[in-house]
Amino acid sequence: MIELINSDARWVRRATFTISILLGAAIWEYAGHNANPLFMAPLIGSTQSPGVAARLVDFIGDSQFRAATLSSLKLFATGFVLALVVAVPFGIILARLTLLRVALESYILVLYVTPMVALIPFVLSILGFGFWPKVLVVFLFAFFPILYNTLEGARSVKPELLEVAGSFRASEWSMWQDILIPYTLPFALTGIRQATGRALVGMIAAEFFLSTSGLGEVIMVASRTPDMTNMLAAISLITILGVILMRGAQVLEQKFSAWRGVDG
Amino acid sequence: MNKQATHVAAAMMGTSRSSSAFPRPDVRVKIVAGVAILAAWQVGVAAFAPRFVAKPLGIAAAFPAVITDPAFQAAVASTLGAVLQGLSFAMLTGVIIGIAMGRVKVFDRLLNLYVNGLYAMPMVAVLPLLATWFGYESNARLATIVFAAFFSIVINVRDGARSVPPEYLEVCKAYRAKRRHVWFDITLHSSLPYLVAGFRLASGRALVGAVIAEFFVSLEGVGMYILTHARSFQHNEAVVGVLALAAFGLFFEWVMNWVMRRFLPWARRS
Numbered sequence: 001m002i003e004l005i006n007s008d009a010r011w012v013r014r015a016t017f018t019i020s021i022l023l024g025a026a027i028w029e030y031a032g033h034n035a036n037p038l039f040m041a042p043l044i045g046s047t048q049s050p051g052v053a054a055r056l057v058d059f060i061g062d063s064q065f066r067a068a069t070l071s072s073l074k075l076f077a078t079g080f081v082l083a084l085v086v087a088v089p090f091g092i093i094l095a096r097l098t099l100l101r102v103a104l105e106s107y108i109l110v111l112y113v114t115p116m117v118a119l120i121p122f123v124l125s126i127l128g129f130g131f132w133p134k135v136l137v138v139f140l141f142a143f144f145p146i147l148y149n150t151l152e153g154a155r156s157v158k159p160e161l162l163e164v165a166g167s168f169r170a171s172e173w174s175m176w177q178d179i180l181i182p183y184t185l186p187f188a189l190t191g192i193r194q195a196t197g198r199a200l201v202g203m204i205a206a207e208f209f210l211s212t213s214g215l216g217e218v219i220m221v222a223s224r225t226p227d228m229t230n231m232l233a234a235i236s237l238i239t240i241l242g243v244i245l246m247r248g249a250q251v252l253e254q255k256f257s258a259w260r261g262v263d264g
Numbered sequence: 265m266n267k268q269a270t271h272v273a274a275a276m277m278g279t280s281r282s283s284s285a286f287p288r289p290d291v292r293v294k295i296v297a298g299v300a301i302l303a304a305w306q307v308g309v310a311a312f313a314p315r316f317v318a319k320p321l322g323i324a325a326a327f328p329a330v331i332t333d334p335a336f337q338a339a340v341a342s343t344l345g346a347v348l349q350g351l352s353f354a355m356l357t358g359v360i361i362g363i364a365m366g367r368v369k370v371f372d373r374l375l376n377l378y379v380n381g382l383y384a385m386p387m388v389a390v391l392p393l394l395a396t397w398f399g400y401e402s403n404a405r406l407a408t409i410v411f412a413a414f415f416s417i418v419i420n421v422r423d424g425a426r427s428v429p430p431e432y433l434e435v436c437k438a439y440r441a442k443r444r445h446v447w448f449d450i451t452l453h454s455s456l457p458y459l460v461a462g463f464r465l466a467s468g469r470a471l472v473g474a475v476i477a478e479f480f481v482s483l484e485g486v487g488m489y490i491l492t493h494a495r496s497f498q499h500n501e502a503v504v505g506v507l508a509l510a511a512f513g514l515f516f517e518w519v520m521n522w523v524m525r526r527f528l529p530w531a532r533r534s
Contacts, residue, residue, distance in 0.1 A: 006369045016373035024378060039397060102290050103297035113513030115472045118487065118506045120479070121494030126317060200386040201472065208388065209479060215389075223392035235389050242384040 041228035055233040065218065069237070072214030075131070076203045079138025083195065087143050088188050091150025092180050095157050105151060112148040116140045116202065120209050129211035134203075137210065141202030145194035153187025154180075156260075186253070186260040193249040200242050318499035323507075326500040336489060340508055343478070343485040346402065347470050347512075350409030354466060358417030359452075359459065365418065366425025367451060379422075383415035387473055391480050405477035405485070412473030413466035420462025424455025457531035460520055467516040471509060 005012065025043055032042025032051060045051025050058075059065045094101040120137060127133040157180060165175050207216025215234055222231035302320040309319045330336050365372045365379070391408060398404040428451050436446050478487030486505050493502035524531065 008369075013373060016370060017377070020374045020377055023374070099293060103293045106294055107298065107301065110510055110514065113468065113517055114506065114510040115468070115475050115513065117472050117475045117479070118490055118509050121491045121502065122318075122499065125494050125497065125499070126314070197384065197386070201388050204386050204388040205476060208391075219389060219392055223396060226396065231393060235385070235393065238389045239381055239385040242386055243381055246384040 037228060038226055039228065041232050045229075050229075052229055052232045052236060055229045056236060059233060059237070068214050068218050072203060072207065072216070075134055075138060075206065075214060076199060079135045079202065080142050080195065080199045082135065083139045083142035083146055083199070084192065087146035087191070088150055088184075091147050091154055091188065092176065092184055094151055095154030095180050095184055096162075096175075098159070101151065101154060108144065108148055108151060112144040116144070116198075117205055120205060124210055134206035134210050134213070137206035138199050138202040141205075142195040142199040145198055146188060146191035149191025149194065150184050150188040152190075153184030156187065157183045182259055186256045186258075189249075189253040189256055193246070193253050196245050196249045197242070200238075200245065204238065316497040316499055318503040322500040323503050326498075327504055330501050330504040336505070339484055339486050339489040339505075342402075342483075343474050343487065344512065346405050346485070347409055347467075347474050350406050350474075351413050351463075351467060351470050354410045354413035354417055354470070355459075355463065358414050358462070358466075359421050362418040362421025362462075363425045363447065363451060363455065366422040366455070367447070372422070379415055379418050382411075383419055387412045387469070388476055391476060394477075395481055400481045402483055404481050405474055405483055408473040408477040409470045412469040416465040416469060417459070417462040420458045420465070421455055424458025425451050427458070428454045457524070457528050460524055460528065464517065464520045467520075468513060471512055471516075475509065 005016070028043045029051075032040050032045070042051040043053055045054065094104065116137075119140060123133050123136055127136065161179050162175065165179060170178075203214075204216045204219075207214045208220060212220050215238055218234040219231055222228070222234065306320050309317050361371075361375070365375055387408065390411065391404075394407045394411065395404045398407045432450050432454070433446070436450060441450075474485065475487035475490075477483065478485040479491055482488060486508055490502045490505040493499070493505070
């Protein structure tokens, strides 16, 4: 029996997966029906009070909710792209200018391990409310993982390669194209994966603690009402968003991971 | 991961691999750069920003008073205590579940979806939910910390338990080793480096979780200290709180590197 449920046969794998989903849904449903409705909402629910799954479907048709999702995504994308556009070239420049790298790397490490949430009160009291302060929060969350990991890649560039290229009078552009970018890219992608997770945290945190907007506002409003169905539906949507983004970043990272340490 | 650990260790000792033969000019360059950054901050803020914005000299002036302030010490103790408590709980349960998932395929297939999904979920999003469930008090913070730390430990320990070299398991089988020996002496042992890696991730996330929970629930702690002082425009004092958090982050990082070097030197390079 134990042999059977642990076997690699396809039907066993599929059956276990299905059981896993059904079991999770059943536990959620049971908790939703039996707990205080102020604390928990069922997944399916009854016809009088539809549960989280039905609410998620309703959300798709709800223009207000669509606007909230889009505003969250816009915030995420703006902050993340800005961080990417600044951090990656900066990291590669640090690969090129060794002295600057040595000078700055300790400070970058310190900022990398500092919890960026701690800076939210400062952003709030200096820049106030609005879209751009929130972008700054997402930017801060995403920037240091990317920079730190790109720097990691910058360290892996062999100085000999740059010396040889220099003595053959390679142009600056071809040095970047053939040495610096290929060496640092896989590391930068690790940073991008880390930054995706952190920027999502930054997005929600900015929407909670600065001017409330987007999906963060949906959750906040639901927690005050309290409307558990709305809250759990919004959380589920954010989770789905997180899984998709993280998976995408992971795939991208794996695609280029073979470039890492070709000769080291 | 291990390579990264070495780099971090090197960076923290003020040297880097490529120029470790000449540590002294490195240190000098770093100090010069640090002074330049602080000077630029001081001058830039004094010239362009409102008066209350923190400046290095102001922070230095506020530093002794804040460090000796009993309220600040209580806040540090409260946050750090909660983080350590949450991390130990997450580690204890996370290791058991992680090893079970790594070694027994049914557990892996049953839990994989949930562990991966909850790991990818930004933990701030569940904060209102945890606050509703655990009340607006310190239990909510503890729950946030556990939630933030648990899944990164499970995922790393699971990967570690999966990557036990098959030769070891074959030898165990050939000598008819007892199951508990296979689990505790072989599997647990060879997944230790992964556990350290997971713990490193978890400690960072736990710190973030603690601070966010304090903001949200208005709980005594470093996060709240920063928030109240930033709100009342005492930014210099608030920055000392941020420095304390950065120091925790560096401290966890340093402990993990020390553990790797002292106890797991065999895991250096895979």
